[in-house]
Amino acid sequence: MSGFHEIQYGRLQGKQVGVGVLGYGFMGKVHANGYVKIPYSFDRPAAWPKLVAMCGRNREKTADTASRFGFKGYYTTWQDMVQDPDIDVFDNCTPDNLHAEPSIAALGEGKHVICEKPLAMTVEEAKQMRDAAAGAKGKHMLCHNYRFFPAVRFARQLIEEGRIGRIYQFHARYLQEVGHDPGTSIEGTWYAAGTKSGVLLGIGCHIIDMARFLAGEITTVSGIVKTYNPRRALSGGGEETVRADEDNIALVEFESGAAGTLESSGVSTGRKNRHTWEINGSKGSIAFDLEDPNHLHVCLAEGDPRLKGFTKISVTGGGFPLSTPYLPPGHNAGWEYGHVHALHHFLDCLVNEKPVEPYGATFEDGYRVQLIMDAVQKSSKTGERIVLDYH
């Protein structure tokens, strides 16, 4: 019994799911890390991901990144990867303008598809994806990682338990500062460079999704969309017109009768990644700040009135949804765990035949978020409050 014992591959893993990740950039890395962590972040993971391949156009960079995370191999065209029979899950981590075509193709090949947010660049594209997903054999999920933060899930749990009563207000702001300085070049701002998809598509989709996840469907929208710095320098010299929005604010109403505001900005000096929201209900209020994501602030109008106030709850340790078993109370989980839990949820849905919704976002959710983003832009131009029509 003494001496070195080699471990057989496959020991313990139970069901294995082959994964192919399209894109080796920031999001590709975050998803790869998410898969790597699944086997040891859960007492009994729903499935063990097999990292089959990454895919990217740049051969060297793709191979390097795939190597760092322990993928078996790589592809240089997604058209090849979607046909790999070892791949069960096609995970699309490309820039926004590449979400539609590869995802639809993968669905057509019978793959389960995860796609990064936002679903698409336009409502039309989003509709095609939604329709493709609706008719597909595989499951589909839009990767809205913030739904998978313990604080967010605990908030939803409290709402479902009726602890905050009827929701009156939902407010969210997602603020970044990257473009606050007019002297920053186009290339220095993610929102005006690359796919130029802007702040609303880039991060606004997160808070619209959060609003729907916590406060229900949105029915009307009035919007203001701003590009405060319409011309910016190019890093190589010269300047260019900025077509992307830099800040947008929506005044919304919900199916429940609640009202609120949703803002996303790329020019808010000092706010690095400030995704905050507050819900006010007839029996309680809840507030969250992504810059301190392991705490939730909850005020319930229960019990001794002298003790009423916002309680700062550390949503760490057991007893909270989505806790990480090996981290004791007060040992903070990082931002990356949103993706760990999101990806694990998708694997769980696949192998255990569970529906992706309501905890995961589907392509249908993504389509609706796209309609809302479109309404914000239209309302900004016309000045009219837009009544949403989801069909």
Next chain:
Amino acid sequence: MSGFHEIQYGRLQGKQVGVGVLGYGFMGKVHANGYVKIPYSFDRPAAWPKLVAMCGRNREKTADTASRFGFKGYYTTWQDMVQDPDIDVFDNCTPDNLHAEPSIAALGEGKHVICEKPLAMTVEEAKQMRDAAAGAKGKHMLCHNYRFFPAVRFARQLIEEGRIGRIYQFHARYLQEVGHDPGTSIEGTWYAAGTKSGVLLGIGCHIIDMARFLAGEITTVSGIVKTYNPRRALSGGGEETVRADEDNIALVEFESGAAGTLESSGVSTGRKNRHTWEINGSKGSIAFDLEDPNHLHVCLAEGDPRLKGFTKISVTGGGFPLSTPYLPPGHNAGWEYGHVHALHHFLDCLVNEKPVEPYGATFEDGYRVQLIMDAVQKSSKTGERIVLDYH
């Protein structure tokens, strides 16, 4: 030289100004306290208020309150008080529906007039007051006390110095919780009882004034106004329709091109008096919370980039505008000092022939705020963005 030395009345006081306060309720008390504190809250007060009279319909209560604060006497009708030659300043602390008539009458008698906010119940009434003030001999001020908090004034100072650059966004929320419980009676909510003027007129006017004071004139408004609990019990039995709004949100644009949201609510569980605002500019951001009013949070994009972040500044002690000389650094000033400084400012304007604006709000400011509140309500009904027309 030994023994008791009696002090002659009038020693030191320099210029004296006779004051008459209409109303003995919460606001009457707050103003009376404000006058009492002037002689010792400033090293050299601009003037010493002489507390000539209070005025109220209830003889006993008026006399009692007048007595507690050291007034020389009292009146039971304002029509009498406006004619008292010893009164230089007529201070109107009545409920909202009594702002217009006595203030206009006092202006007609040549008094200097301070009026509590909001200026009036309707745009029409506000216009009459504005016009009366414009033609009057006396000075006029609308008592927007929050302009006179050191944190607010220091924010304005930083803005005037150009430290935060071009303003991109201004957001403010004024949240109270008084009506969050649908079971609370009409009489239990200040906004649906009494003058039934609602949350927008009651506290929304404060943040609209704050927005204009810090971020400049408002040019467009889209609004949502909600009465979540349209029926409430009467404390004596039975129930009644609630006509006042309980929550309102405005999406606004400013003359400068900035955008923002302004909300006031009476139903936000856990928020006792949460008046918060945040300004984001191209060079800096500033944030304030009335529940911790002696601090201002400032982030400037200057100096060592590693040290950039929001600095929690205690605006106490010397070196800040409106500091209270006898309170050392870190010894917090209470909410009441907003009124002390506002009233002292008005006395200073009278005796030293200074203009009330830009630090004090005038009836013209009040009229414009009233137009904006009216636009919020109209936009809520029509769904249209309203372009404001101040004339």
Next chain:
Amino acid sequence: MSGFHEIQYGRLQGKQVGVGVLGYGFMGKVHANGYVKIPYSFDRPAAWPKLVAMCGRNREKTADTASRFGFKGYYTTWQDMVQDPDIDVFDNCTPDNLHAEPSIAALGEGKHVICEKPLAMTVEEAKQMRDAAAGAKGKHMLCHNYRFFPAVRFARQLIEEGRIGRIYQFHARYLQEVGHDPGTSIEGTWYAAGTKSGVLLGIGCHIIDMARFLAGEITTVSGIVKTYNPRRALSGGGEETVRADEDNIALVEFESGAAGTLESSGVSTGRKNRHTWEINGSKGSIAFDLEDPNHLHVCLAEGDPRLKGFTKISVTGGGFPLSTPYLPPGHNAGWEYGHVHALHHFLDCLVNEKPVEPYGATFEDGYRVQLIMDAVQKSSKTGERIVLDYH
């Protein structure tokens, strides 16, 4: 019934108490303000203070300050003032080295005596005062204003109710920054200038008193006392040895078996007036910060374990001890209210024959605090833990 009605002096006031204040400096002003506010800060004040006289050596300044606060007259020697038959309460607001003699004399004249903290400069002096007070006809109170903050009193209420269980730990730090810069002159630091009584006597007495008020009697002390900058410039040129301490830390045990630390410092950069404490008990914890004095942070191990955490409670509005009736919830009371409530408590004890303790500190409390401060200094020199002997 119409027209001006003059108010008769004495209307409403019920019992009146004549007050003489010795000292016109910071503390004299704070006490004078405290008396001025009593008639209108309580629904039914226990008594109305009559501001008979201030007393100070500088005739002009004494007369000016007395005039600003509405005193009837002034004295230039306390020996005269203690004999004034109109004075019931002798309020000693002098520098630390003048606490003993006038207070003992006033007690000898049968006056009720309030004295500012610390009781005295030395244990010997404190013992004389304690003994004089024990045998006197009048009542005596040491003005420990922080006992009279709503947050502090609410904490004591929770402790008395058993809500936090057995106290394990009590920690307090009172930090100021005035002397942090070695380049600051002697005169620029209150603790090394004037009576040179140092940080321990100047503000350390506050947290020792707070420890005894909330956690019970102190039984042992180990101390470190530091003068980091033993030489400082004189503002007029030259330099001088600093004999006062700049920082001191005590490791203490309590009668209950609890342990803790007490620190006061005058050299903590960035801390303007940071008086914080935290109590940890078997069932709950409570934390306070004087820089945000209208909130108390309470964590009780009761109810739904998911909701456990520190609740930020706004101790404003009714329902809390020592609330100010005319200030609604969320309208913060300033630092000055500690003195308003302390002085009102003393008047209440006089006219209603109530004991000053346990809510007010007596000269006996002051004597014990002095013994503890002395033990901190002795232990710092010898390195030994000192067992206190109160007799």
Next chain:
Amino acid sequence: MSGFHEIQYGRLQGKQVGVGVLGYGFMGKVHANGYVKIPYSFDRPAAWPKLVAMCGRNREKTADTASRFGFKGYYTTWQDMVQDPDIDVFDNCTPDNLHAEPSIAALGEGKHVICEKPLAMTVEEAKQMRDAAAGAKGKHMLCHNYRFFPAVRFARQLIEEGRIGRIYQFHARYLQEVGHDPGTSIEGTWYAAGTKSGVLLGIGCHIIDMARFLAGEITTVSGIVKTYNPRRALSGGGEETVRADEDNIALVEFESGAAGTLESSGVSTGRKNRHTWEINGSKGSIAFDLEDPNHLHVCLAEGDPRLKGFTKISVTGGGFPLSTPYLPPGHNAGWEYGHVHALHHFLDCLVNEKPVEPYGATFEDGYRVQLIMDAVQKSSKTGERIVLDYH
């Protein structure tokens, strides 16, 4: 060029280092995770760890955990593992009472040794380890992970730059709540169960190490050590004497002349893992709270005095030491990254012949911390201030 490209093992990795981890519990998992993350958490990792083996007595559990993290195999006795020629780094993640023997044996075999804190159970044992390490061929590091938090390292950087001037005070508290309830069983508290090493050894060592890392060597100690609940139930019935301490406080002096307090507690209700410290210096102050570990609060007495205060700095994104390249600003790193960076530092020292100190703790540091912990306990018994003698 199309199609699947298999990745050759060893691509990119550069230097590889074989790792054997002793212990599969919480710490074994945390270290395993740390190694897994190295290849992709750094742009150019100093070395790539090869996960050779885990070691534990329980065959099944060891094999399972090894499998989850991707180790090649496992051992069931450390005596076997220390002889494995593929293992370069012997990583001791056992309970405190098993630190000495395996670590000394591994050093004897020429391995590089990392050991979890505290170094040992007693000063004697620690001295043996220190001496063994001093004479060994391999390098040695005590895994004080908190030294490797960006906020902590940034604080050290500011200190080294002289930005906070001369340090006057250093205070740290490490509070947990696990045993606050007297009804909690022995087994329910990590500190009284298992090796019964108590709170001082368990977490107190962290803040003593932090004090030395940031404020320099400790020269004197006065201590209080408490076991508030000397008898606790056994989970299987009956009760037992608690020999471990539950709370301990040290009053310390530093070589530099600074003073401070260090406390660790297992009974502080509501404090899940509250490791806080504050440094006050002549030019600045710095504060940290492990419950919000991605922020550092810094106040420097520089520049515009109106802007002085504590700045809340998000130490995320580039520009800060130990940042995680693939996480953008405001995307929080979790607690686990302390270990990622600590382990990477050790690998870096091995392959690049760098000294482990000053950023890593050595066995010499561990020995000194052990002497200080011993002094806290001795001083608690004798009441005397102990002057430390490191030799």
